[in-house]
Amino acid sequence: MASGQVPISHEGVNRFPQSRRVNYFRQLLVSSGTLPPIDVRLNEFEIYAKSFLAALPPSNAAILGRYHRWHVLRRLRQQSTLEPLSQAVLDKRRGDLRAFSAFLSWIDAQGVSLATANQGHLDYFVANVGTGNNALSAFVSWACANGHAFGIEVPINKRFSPAAAMSADELWQAVDHLLVDETIEMAARVAGLFILLYAQPLAACVRLRRSDVVLTDQGVAVRFASEPIQLPDSVAQLVRRYLEMPSGRAIYRNSETNWLFGGLLPSSRVTAAHLGRIVSGAGVPPRLAKEAAMRQLATSLPARVVADAIGVSVGTASRWSRMSGGTWNDYPGLR
Known part of the structure; x- marks a missing residue:
């Protein structure tokens, strides 16, 4: 590219054998404004x-x-x-x-x-x-x-498990563990708490931006769905600390990067797979924790409140509520 043999374009980068180094190089060109985002x-x-x-x-x-x-x-x-x-x-x-x-x-x-x-x-x-x-x-x-096959079909496997594989006691023990253990990576603590308290899947966690976190004199709120949810004080303090920390992953970071959980590549977010590994390493199995949190929410609040607060459909929230025996009791930070 420097000699002009390959054009400085995405098509030019595509000519090289694709690898992590080439991917990183492309991200550098995008972050610097040399190439348009793709x-x-x-x-x-x-x-x-x-x-x-x-x-x-x-x-x-x-x-x-x-x-x-x-x-x-x-x-x-x-x-x-x-x-x-x-x-x-x-x-x-x-x-x-x-x-x-x-x-x-x-x-x-x-x-x-x-x-x-x-x-x-x-x-x-x-x-x-x-x-x-x-x-x-x-x-x-x-x-x-489209006329390529005739009269054949594959049965679809449908699975839905409402049972909480993690008990309520185990859920709250995990919450306490993430709040107090300073040896755990901060990103894992914050993401783990979002999963345990607000039933956020990994895919939703990695989509969060810093602009989704609302800081006020009254506390900290996070916009998981349409409306921000006020965090309990102990969780809010941890999130404030996390936001004040410099990123330790990216080698080069564009100042405009807005991901809450930043990735290794320039201007990128962390992958759900990586976030899942560090959360699991902190002792919180993401899928089981999310199911346990959803069960807690479904038994404590009306389906509409759950749906609006954490970004699931009303149908999903209603299904969990029916299968979990909802009682609309109090739940931290949502009522």
């Missing part, structure tokens, strides 16, 4: 998908390519206009591509095509060979709707 993870996924499809047999590449362009990529681009896509989402899409390719290869090995495969073929594959039935169901439904 969803870097989505760009990497598009490069991966193009290379992956090019290596498939032509007939399989043609079908998967159409599905990828018109069903997967179109939706990802729409989502990306609202917020950057998470690494977990795109890793899932990579896995889906590999699963669809494995399905088509298996169909070929049976001496049939997707157009001539019957329900018996599909049932055998689902029961004995494949994984990720929900994703495969979407692909098969698309194939049938």
Whole structure:
């Protein structure tokens, strides 16, 4: 690029073998204003998908390519206009591509095509060979709707567990632990408390911005949904300390970065996977803690209050309330 052999553009950066160093270099160019912002993870996924499809047999590449362009990529681009896509989402899409390719290869090995495969073929594959039935169901439904397959379908696995795997006593013990243990990384303490007290999933935590934290003379509030929630004093003090700390992760940081949990790359947020690791390392299993918190909230408050406060749908809050036996008792910081 310095010699002019490669243009200083995202297309130019795409010419290099993609790696963490190249990704970091791209982020530096974006943060400095040399290149316009793009969803870097989505760009990497598009490069991966193009290379992956090019290596498939032509007939399989043609079908998967159409599905990828018109069903997967179109939706990802729409989502990306609202917020950057998470690494977990795109890793899932990579896995889906590999699963669809494995399905088509298996169909070929049976001496049939997707157009001539019957329900018996599909049932055998689902029961004995494949994984990720929900994703495969979407692909098969698309194939049938677009004339690439006929009369086959994949049953969707639906799971919902209202039971709290963490007891109320364990939840409050974990809260106390995060409030007092100064050996725990501050980001893990703050995120863990948001999960334990307000049932925030990791994906929601990493989307929080510093501007979502409202500091006043009366205390600290956090905007998890439409309205800020006033934090209990002990939690508020911890959040204030966290905001005053310099970031220890990023090597280069743009002054305009506004993520509450900043990432290692310039102007980036932490990934949900990394935040999950440090929260788990602090003794708080994120999924179990979120379910326990949701159970506590659902038994203490009306569904509408829960939905408005923590950013879940009224239907989800109502379902947890019914299955948990709601009583609308008091809950810290929400009533």
